[in-house]
Amino acid sequence: MAIDAATVRKVARLARIAEPEEKLETLARELNGILDWIEQLSEVDTTGVEPMTTAIHTPLPMREDVVTEGGDPDRVLSNAPKAAHHFFVAPKVIE
Amino acid sequence: MSELTALTLKAALDGLTAKRFSSAELTQAHVDAVAAARALNAFVLETPEKALAMAKASDARRARGEAGRLDGAPLGIKDLFCTEGVRSTACSKILGDFKPTYESTVTANLWRDGAVMLGKLNMDEFAMGSSNETSAFGPVVNPWRAEGGNAALTPGGSSGGSASAVAAELCLGATATDTGGSIRQPAAFTGTVGMKPTYGRCSRWGVVAFASSLDQAGPIARTVEDAAILLTSMAGHDPKDSTSLPVETPDFAAFVGKPVKGLRIGVPKEYRVEGMPPEIDAIWEQGIAWLKDAGCEIVEVSLPHTKYALPAYYIVAPAEASSNLARYDGMRYGLRVEGGNLTETYENTRAAGFGAEVKRRILIGTYVLSAGYYDAYYLKALKVRRRIADDFDQAFEKVDALLTPTAPSAAFSLGEKSDDPVAMYLNDIFTVTVNLAGLPGISVPAGVDKSGLPLGLQLIGRALDEGTLFALAGAVEKAADFRGKPKKWW
Numbered sequence: 001m002a003i004d005a006a007t008v009r010k011v012a013r014l015a016r017i018a019e020p021e022e023k024l025e026t027l028a029r030e031l032n033g034i035l036d037w038i039e040q041l042s043e044v045d046t047t048g049v050e051p052m053t054t055a056i057h058t059p060l061p062m063r064e065d066v067v068t069e070g071g072d073p074d075r076v077l078s079n080a081p082k083a084a085h086h087f088f089v090a091p092k093v094i095e
Numbered sequence: 096m097s098e099l100t101a102l103t104l105k106a107a108l109d110g111l112t113a114k115r116f117s118s119a120e121l122t123q124a125h126v127d128a129v130a131a132a133r134a135l136n137a138f139v140l141e142t143p144e145k146a147l148a149m150a151k152a153s154d155a156r157r158a159r160g161e162a163g164r165l166d167g168a169p170l171g172i173k174d175l176f177c178t179e180g181v182r183s184t185a186c187s188k189i190l191g192d193f194k195p196t197y198e199s200t201v202t203a204n205l206w207r208d209g210a211v212m213l214g215k216l217n218m219d220e221f222a223m224g225s226s227n228e229t230s231a232f233g234p235v236v237n238p239w240r241a242e243g244g245n246a247a248l249t250p251g252g253s254s255g256g257s258a259s260a261v262a263a264e265l266c267l268g269a270t271a272t273d274t275g276g277s278i279r280q281p282a283a284f285t286g287t288v289g290m291k292p293t294y295g296r297c298s299r300w301g302v303v304a305f306a307s308s309l310d311q312a313g314p315i316a317r318t319v320e321d322a323a324i325l326l327t328s329m330a331g332h333d334p335k336d337s338t339s340l341p342v343e344t345p346d347f348a349a350f351v352g353k354p355v356k357g358l359r360i361g362v363p364k365e366y367r368v369e370g371m372p373p374e375i376d377a378i379w380e381q382g383i384a385w386l387k388d389a390g391c392e393i394v395e396v397s398l399p400h401t402k403y404a405l406p407a408y409y410i411v412a413p414a415e416a417s418s419n420l421a422r423y424d425g426m427r428y429g430l431r432v433e434g435g436n437l438t439e440t441y442e443n444t445r446a447a448g449f450g451a452e453v454k455r456r457i458l459i460g461t462y463v464l465s466a467g468y469y470d471a472y473y474l475k476a477l478k479v480r481r482r483i484a485d486d487f488d489q490a491f492e493k494v495d496a497l498l499t500p501t502a503p504s505a506a507f508s509l510g511e512k513s514d515d516p517v518a519m520y521l522n523d524i525f526t527v528t529v530n531l532a533g534l535p536g537i538s539v540p541a542g543v544d545k546s547g548l549p550l551g552l553q554l555i556g557r558a559l560d561e562g563t564l565f566a567l568a569g570a571v572e573k574a575a576d577f578r579g580k581p582k583k584w585w
Binding site for chain 1: 193194196294295308334337338340341400402403406407409410417421424425426427428429430431433434436437438439440441442443445446449454455457458459461462465472474475476477478479480481482484516517531532533558
């Protein structure tokens, strides 16, 4: 499953990272190096093995669906690159 | 006042209790040591005024007879922990000048017990690295140098700042985090003690997320007892982290010095890897002999899937990271680099804000989670992860703990492995299995290699059995009698 420059372009787009055209070949080579090494996992017989998604053996706790804190827009916005009228400002998405 | 910075945490706390010195004096000595050690690049933010104010408040508490477990002890905090009003960046450009409006649970627990914050410690960007070279603030330098050489060595990573600062006596202890070995490998490289507790022991709330099913906070300290004291404060159930375990936190320090006679220690034969330096093998044999002398029974065990742990980790961790790091979009905090439209703004922000290794891992993670590859890579890795955890379960039917080397080498030169991602990843070959299985592991300094550089031994325990690990680590520490200190050159 070798990765080529076109695949890197597509994955970078999915990851929302701008990668310049001239870097795609290098990245493809690096990622292939890592994936070739990962390929050894195919040697492991995993027939009938349940995928392990967590190291916690107890069920996740539930809590009451109530407001615990909030009502503090200044705190929420204090690190915003752009904010106005207690809102985050994002680039326009609807013409 | 360098004698104050040379104290162990325990000795410093005893000195404060006996009123031999004040926290203001102890803290000033450390503030001065930090300012004089900038060549190490261990701190990315020094907070001397905050430290001295906290020390003064601590002295006032002590005068009122209200001193807590860590009252007045100056500590360093890894920059992955959010600290209220104090810049927290995970050593990434993408967080810019981020000042959290909240405090991580682990650091809040330390302040509750009276600890003093000296500043924020350098680390690999988003904790992704094994040499501290991926930090946006530049690499940390190991205070240790090879005998007869002055080449700059890595303190390991990702908690390189924590390890370097503790080894150089800039703080009495430090917080750190471990996703694949980031507490234990730097501890081994700097002659310090590093404890990665059971997954769920310490709250992840307010710790910048890398790979949520693997990340766990823990201490780096100069002695096993100091590490136990710190973990006792850091740990505890936190309803704000759904994976925080609802269990009592024992007084871990009470386990240090307990007899280990009769404990069964497993030696996993798969950890004897090809190309391992003979010195690593020798220190491991030495550790086995020490525990045998202490009355332990040594049992050879098998963890057959060990060699598959790193490749499985390099699917699971990047997959979780690609999801966790999706939040850095330039809209709510941190860096924003404008583009012609929203998508371009996202892409430009993330291109400028993330470093090369972080981008590499996000791309791998995105790829293994993408349609058509999910089953072949991600699901396969999760099944192998189960196999690795099952290996440990079977081993712990026969033994109480496992003894292994911590890292496959001593500290290497800065720049030596930075061009080869897979060679860098292999640093974590002995530590990463523990994260996948969610188990506790501790690294203890055990000796030096032929260049006089520290080497560590790792003890791995059953889930929530940190107490046994502290007892065993104490026994190894006592037998090794490791008193080496880096010669001051900074």
